[in-house]
Amino acid sequence: MTDRTYTERWRSYLNTAGSGLQSRETRKAVADYLTLEGTVGSYFAERAYAELIEEGVYRSLAELFNCDRDDVAMSDSATRAWHSAVAGLTLTARDIVWTTPYEWAGNLLLLRNLQRTAGFSLQEIPCTPRGDVDIDWCHRHISDRVALISLTHMPSCTGAVTPLGPFSELVRDRRTLLVVDACQSAGNVPIDLTATPVDLLTANGKKSLLAPRGTGFAVMSSRFRAGAEPVSVDVHTHAFAPGGGIRRLTESARRFELGEKSVPAFVGFDTALRQARGNDWDRTAALSRELRERAGRIPGLRVHAPGTQHTGIMCVTHDRLTPERLWHALCRAGVACWLIDGAHTPNYLLRAGIDHAVRLAVGPRTTRGEIDYAIGVLEEAGGPRATVPALAQRKREWSA
Template sequence: MALGHPTSTWTSYLNTAGSGLQTPETRRAVADFLDLEATVGSYFAERAYGELLNGGVYQAVSDLFGCRAEDVALSDSATRAWHSAVALLDLTARDVVWTTPFEWAGNLLLLRHLQRTAGFTIREVPLTPAGDLDLDWCAAELTDDVALFSVTQMPSCTGAATPLGPVAELLRGRRTLLVVDACQAAGLIPVDLTATPADLFTATGKKSLLGPRGTGISVISEKFRAAAAEPVSVDVHTHGFAPDGRIGRSDRSARVFELGEKAVASFVGLETALRQARSNDWGRITALSLALRDGARQVPGIRVHATGSHHTGIICVTHERLPAAELWERLCLAGVACWLIDGAHTPGYLLRAGVPAAVRLAVGPRTTAEEVAFGLDALTTVARAAGPASPAAPSDTPAGPALAPAGS
């Protein structure tokens, strides 16, 4: 099997952190819309699905994450959702923006770009020895100068889940906006934005929500909307011209952050995926994550990068002699779907630790115990084939207590 042309099925699919496998119901929902579209045209097909597209998918986000439907905006990716909202904030040289070592490189690049013009300060919140955000440091350093706290709820390289509750409580009554990138966390751990509100919460449909690619979600609070400028790309679904030429705004919800045109079939599928995600077995996901993490730690020559007290879903591994690209290729050839990740995508964590590349293994809502067992067997076989190894390579940080869903 050439890596560019994988087999139609994998024996073990451990790449949900990259893209989740859609359920038959989600695929059918997309196909049904496309079949209708091919028959009556896209406008009439969209009109036939109007109730779902104008209400149902927003309500599905609301039901899953415990937020108001009017605070939901849809986009083509989580990155677009995060960038298009944060870029509208009026940050100045007097402001401070907090990030964490887990920050996704794409978000950090935008902040650095905005910083060149606005002149605000970026400070990185340190981690505790166990690998968690140091909330004591936050409590001591928090002032009204902190305009934004950017929290990656779960990094793309390891399932170190940050509970949102203590962070939200810390910021209660402050001017600081809490911005949460839940790209990896959504669908993998429970989230309740009623109990732990965020000012901006972004997620993607394609990973653990098991939705179509090209779908992004943002939940934008009234506080954030009040602080943000009017989006540059206002569209006719929220604004319109009056006879006297003035522009009127017809929608006061978060949909002002959307464009009127979108990949309709994908959002039809997303609505099905979101409804199904409400039945995710969080305890089962946690148990499989524990089996994957602890099993990989027993493989001689393998180093597991899995920090934090609350850890679930994702690990990345390196081998003491095999380059990451070769380890990835051998696992794929053995029938394990996994991914070769770039350390520079989490520069404050992997790259800083001297890990330029690693292999990511990730469970999801549809992962089976058999897939985890097969993946661990393949990892063991590949490591043994590489030759004698030390008894066990150390993890990069202390393991912390047993896995538990971090929730919110």
Template sequence: MSLLDVARARLDTPGCAEVVHLNNAGAALAPAPVLDAVIGHLRLEGRLGGYEAAAVAAPQVNAVYEAISRLIGCLPGEIAVVENATRAWDMAFYALRFGSGDRILTSRAEYASNVIAFLQVASRTGARVEVVDDDEHGQLSVRDLERRLAADVKLVAVTHVPTQSGLVNPAAEIGRLTRAAGVPFLLDACQSVGQLPVDVRKLGCDLLSATGRKFLRGPRGTGFLYVSKRLADTLEPPFLDLHAATWTGQDTYEIRSGARRFENWEANYAAKIGLGVAVDYALSWGVEAIAERVTALAARLRRRLGELPRVTVQDRGQRLCGIVTFTVDGESAADVHRRLSAAGINTSVSAVTSARYDLGERGLAAVVRASVHYYNTDEEVDALCAALQRRNFRSDIRSPRCTS
């Protein structure tokens, strides 16, 4: 188990005193520095006015790009800060050009929003969507991807860590193949950034989308897009405003250089500043240490769940992360979620409508999703398992203030 100071992390996290929060893949509990930054800027806007507060906070806003660049190993100019991960992903995907017969390769783990976008573009353009096979471990088969890569493949788009499972897709191996083939690689890192080390240079992706609210512990309504410098100025965003472009003449405009062409002018400055603070906060703990702690806690949870009658752990993959999914015989995932919630334990449900390629293929209507973070404890993991063992869930479980 990591030597990370869990007691200090919990003292920094007001929500730890209120609830057993095992829904970090949905939205993690924000630490006090993030809360203070967001509330502080809102108060500044209340005192000075929105535009004036933004001018005062300009150094903090610019620092957000620096922080994200350190987090994922890129240049500040390769980052666009946007409203959420889906907007980031959409801005990248819809900037790419597809024609009849072009092929888009993706994984079985893909999220519904991404697949809907694939299908829309396929309907509009005549492009084809192909799902790469899984390997024997349940992750994307690198061998099948290599077999499918050809001149008519215009994009490989893969989810790093899916919403409905603890698997980690082999992104670096995918990046190696796409670089060799000269095919753009779009990585949805919504669930991996913040819980695992993510370095875009090592992964070899050209585009990456991520959110602030999940494992980064930032505010809701924040996300970012990485666009490699070599690719950024070749892509035209699906829509523009006076931030993304300059009106240069009566009938002309010029798109700005770099990733910020994918932003728009209006922004929630308080949330944007909070995102930067969240990234700095994660870096202060060390992403490697976070990953070690999260992975160990999740392994404990899978082990404990595996000891319970009627409970089946549903995670697949050779490498697993902090997301743990399971089902309970004779009970729907929604019912289990409601009972755990009544016991003061936050979890989530991943339904087939969010991951039809995967859950549908496995005959699963839904799974319960418990997702741990470094501020969670062994006792909280055990509390979830104890609640599952009880026939009648009690509502008296409260999070221990700090331990292990």
């Protein structure tokens, strides 16, 4: 039987966009570390795992994303990694920062705060009528004043994937920095940072990389690091020099890290990253397409899926059921999904008049059986009586 960690509720786990289910090997790696830590103490346990913590997890991440280990900085979340890096840039009133309608609210909030002090202009790249970020518009409007392009690789509310290649070419030989939020795409689509270099890519481990919560990272190009200074510094990357000056202990991206981290979580992260190299990207895309197409044929169900390239995520609303009622019906029937807030992707969802929606997300280990079950629940939940008693009574089929 395929390894799963479902509770008694879940017969179909479609909440990977919130948090993925860790493999047995990842859970064991964390448990083994915690057992040692409980025996010898956290400092000595960390020393016993020094190679993995100081080199191994960086090596695993660099191999998965085809980047240099010196470009990698670890963090406790994608948001903190993004904030720490972008806040370290020096932006001026002459500069322009581009975002897209799919920008995560947490990133927009930081940019708005930075704008108040730095005075730069915020502009939004429009989308094409089909919902793709308009690269042709970018080519027509790019100038040396555009200091930064903030690109969401895959939004948290829809599986619309923006290809990195055209934007990587757009900023080539320009001062413009390309900053990519890959929080939802990492682990869902292949990302090769040698083939499509960017200046900053951030993500976390808990979603499609199927790692423990409290893990995140940033990959920073050398030119990004040359123009940025961490807002907060720590003694493992900086030190006082004679005379009171401060010297760097490293020129790598690690100077953006803080010394304290959840070591057991990063031990599990290393295992999850190595397993992610075996992800079947085409299979995930095919299951995502099947879920989206079959859901689109259910009467009364509205699938919100802009753009021409999709994988992983879709959000739905219903003509007769409120999003909250639909979400509760799915969860009661054993389909793990999430009720999302339109304010978290305000420039897409709120503009479309969607204040809440139900998000269903396919992950690397989703099965076709889970898709079949979820579609059955969606069909029954939206039926004349909008109840799911028969499905709710079925027993659990999965074990830990």
